[in-house]
Amino acid sequence: MTSASSSGPLLRVGTRGSQLALTQTQTVADRLADLTGLPVEIVRIQTDGDVRTGSLTQLGGTGVFVTALRDALLDGRCDVAVHSLKDLPVAPAPGLRLVSPERVDPADVLCTRTGDGLAALPIGARVGTGSPRRAAQLRAARPDLEILDIRGNIDTRLGRVHPETGDLDGVVLARAGLERIGRLDAVAEAFAPDVMLPAPGQGALAVEAREAGDDVAATALDDAITAAFDALADHATTLSVAAERAFLARLEAGCAAPLGALAHVVDRAPVPGRTGGDPPPDVVSGGQPPVRREELVLDAVAVTLDGRTVERRTARVLATADAGLTVDDAVALGTRVADEIAAAMPDVVGTGR
Numbered sequence: 001m002t003s004a005s006s007s008g009p010l011l012r013v014g015t016r017g018s019q020l021a022l023t024q025t026q027t028v029a030d031r032l033a034d035l036t037g038l039p040v041e042i043v044r045i046q047t048d049g050d051v052r053t054g055s056l057t058q059l060g061g062t063g064v065f066v067t068a069l070r071d072a073l074l075d076g077r078c079d080v081a082v083h084s085l086k087d088l089p090v091a092p093a094p095g096l097r098l099v100s101p102e103r104v105d106p107a108d109v110l111c112t113r114t115g116d117g118l119a120a121l122p123i124g125a126r127v128g129t130g131s132p133r134r135a136a137q138l139r140a141a142r143p144d145l146e147i148l149d150i151r152g153n154i155d156t157r158l159g160r161v162h163p164e165t166g167d168l169d170g171v172v173l174a175r176a177g178l179e180r181i182g183r184l185d186a187v188a189e190a191f192a193p194d195v196m197l198p199a200p201g202q203g204a205l206a207v208e209a210r211e212a213g214d215d216v217a218a219t220a221l222d223d224a225i226t227a228a229f230d231a232l233a234d235h236a237t238t239l240s241v242a243a244e245r246a247f248l249a250r251l252e253a254g255c256a257a258p259l260g261a262l263a264h265v266v267d268r269a270p271v272p273g274r275t276g277g278d279p280p281p282d283v284v285s286g287g288q289p290p291v292r293r294e295e296l297v298l299d300a301v302a303v304t305l306d307g308r309t310v311e312r313r314t315a316r317v318l319a320t321a322d323a324g325l326t327v328d329d330a331v332a333l334g335t336r337v338a339d340e341i342a343a344a345m346p347d348v349v350g351t352g353r
């Protein structure tokens with residue numbers, strides 16, 4: 001499909017068949033074609049989640065979408081698979097390696113029939129979401145709303161707030177999905193993180209491949225994928241999603257848990273006598289190069305399903321000297337925040353699986 005040249009092995013990129021999946025896979029396939037110089041083909045893999053109907057909670061979470069793609073990788077029907085990272089269970093997948101390219105804006109957004117934002121919605125307005133995380137945070141922000149459990153692809157959900165034919169006042173969606181299918185025009189309001197924190201990994205992709213063989217067995221394709229993955233992986237995204245997913249994993253919670261988490265990396269250049277605030281200019285007085293330090297900041301929330309109890313934490317880890325942060329630092333941060341939230345709200349542990 002994205003065939004670039006005819007030399008060398010073919011790189012087959014597996015995807016789900018939804019419009020969102022195809023669009024994001026095409027973006028990754030184009031980059032893989034550039035990075036490897038190999039001919040690239042997109043292979044659609046039918047998943048159980050695409051053929052069954054019913055609520056996601058009944059299906060046991062979105063992990064069903066992932067299993068079929070991983071099976072296709074392990075069977076050799078494709079060489080690389082592209083997922084939405086937030087749909088990926090936190091458990092590591094034996095035999096596979098994974099990278100996260102740079103994420104897009106992870107915010108949740110409100111799309112409304114009138115184009116009004118949350119504050120302008122009338123008392124008792126009907127808002128649709130299939131996500132307990134979004135429902136609980138909406139209830140916390142606006143206890144008067146009537147929250148309806150909806151599902152379907154992005155177009156179906158946008159149809160529920162069509163100006164003429166819509167039957168709901170609003171729906172909540174990930175901005176990332178709308179961006180990828182070119183429907184940002186539908187956004188009435190992007191939720192600030194203090195109103196709604198996204199799902200761990202939202203806005204990020206996971207690109208997976210079989211583990212490379214050992215030195216002897218590694219094929220030309222393995223080597224090409226290794227080099228391409230090194231170039232695709234985004235450091236800040238990798239650290240952020242590691243913290244977010246460690247938070248989720250520590251709470252032994254699933255994608256249907258009323259938990260949100262969002263991390264970001266700040267490039268700090270501390271100057272003596274200054275703490276926090278905006279990063280100062282690159283050059284400090286005396287001509288000394290500034291000591292730039294990476295800081296990872298994690299915002300996390302757990303909410304009861306009724307929206308009445310909200311536990312919110314912000315925690316950070318600052319790199320020592322000029323060494324960068326590692327995934328282990330990120331995991332430790334996510335784990336620490338999870339332990340704090342679990343201590344305050346023990347019932348949240350093990351929910352939404």
Ligand SMILES: NCc1[nH]cc(CCC(=O)O)c1CC(=O)O
Binds near residue numbers: 085087201
């Ligand atoms: N729940 C399904 C899903 N999985 C990934 C996205 C798109 C956002 C992303 O890539 O994180 C969506 C749609 C949505 O939540 O509105």
